[in-house]
Amino acid sequence: MRTKLKHICAVLFILIIPERFSSPEITLPFSKWWEPQGLSVFRKAYPDVEFISLFDKDANDWCIHVITEESGEKKTDTALYWCESRFLPKEKLAEKETYRPMLYTYPKNVPDPRNFTEEQIAHIAEFTSRENRQKSAVDPPFLFNAIYDVSDRAHTESHIKKVPFLDGRTVNVHEKIEAPLTRVSERIMALPKTAELEHFFSTLSRTDGFNWRSVRDTQSRSFHSIGLAIDILPRGYYQKIIYWGWQKQLHPETWWNTPLESRWTPPQEIIDIFEDEGFIWGGKWIVWDNMHFEYHPELLLYNK
Ligand SMILES: [Zn+2]
Known part of the structure; x- marks a missing residue:
């Protein structure tokens, strides 16, 4: 019983701590559940690219580190903000309305x-x-x-x-x-x-x-x-x-x-x-x- 209680406390601790006491940029546990909805399609679509999401409290948005590999040698890490699937660099966040989201409706049939x-x-x-x-x-x-x-x-x-x-x-x-x-x-x-x-x-x-x-x-x-x-x-x-x-x-x-x-x-x-x-x-x-x-x-x- 006591062990079970300890486990429950540990889970609660992990769930609550990042929300309340995190630094501006922190990797959240269970990142699969804690990342922007929609990021998973980019992961599936571009399997050779690594996407790491970190929540930036100051920007109140996810900062996505896009890690790409050039011919197996050097890795490039580009930090872009989710911004409803726009992937914008920090300096472009103020003009986000001039960019459209990258995820949008693509119809099954041709619009008649x-x-x-x-x-x-x-x-x-x-x-x-x-x-x-x-x-x-x-x-x-x-x-x-x-x-x-x-x-x-x-x-x-x-x-x-x-x-x-x-x-x-x-x-x-x-x-x-x-x-x-x-x-x-x-x-x-x-x-x-x-x-x-x-x-x-x-x-x-x-x-x-x-x-x-x-x-x-x-x-x-x-x-x-x-x-x-x-x-x-x-x-x-x-x-x-x-x-x-x-x-x-x-x-x-x-x-x-x-x-x-x-x-x-x-x-x-x-x-x-x-x-x-x-x-x-x-x-x-x-x-x-x-x-x-x-x-x-x-x-x-x-x-x-
Ligand atoms: Zn064309």
Whole structure:
């Protein structure tokens, strides 16, 4: 009985002490239960990265030490604040509203404009105006800069690799996605050749990857400029309905209402394989980009 009581006291002590008497930064026991909800998807998505969370009482937020290894030698420790999945350095915490959270809803199905409410339509018109896109919140780059070592052009280019992709083609991507992209390619090539797939391959024009640029009309850095995005382009793509921005130039008021069946879309089996290997498809965005895939295993795990 007495031993049991001792055990209960010990557990209570461990649970209460860090809360009441901890120093500003302290490792909490049972960190799996005491860390920000959502951090586990990053752990699963990036198994070669170590995430250590410490609660910072002064900032009233979790400080996450992101520990990465460069070719098995030197370890880099980047301290970033959780900030509702934004992963911001301390000096950026005051401007957190200019960054959007990294975990957000990625829908199961393509949003169908036939189901949009008046309110949604007004919202889409507002956030896609050129003026709003230039000042809207951007994707915080800090976590991916740490994971992929891509804080500037020279570092990024040192990690870009030409990878074989789809039947004799190649695509330039970050070396860290060579494995999942190769699996995507092999799985697509192993699909039974339906008429739709035959058509897809016979009309395939280009596969584009790394390209140093920012997202059109925004301050965000494109995933193409980290080498984590791939565009699959059919022949004559400029005459097809494939990207919201081009459609908006032609139909500034009604582009959002473009029926799903009029948009060029890769075969569903191809989209499914990409998603299964950790890539999201731009066709599911409200600002749809049907040629575009980018590597976000954390988002797919978060939305499971
Ligand atoms: Zn793209």
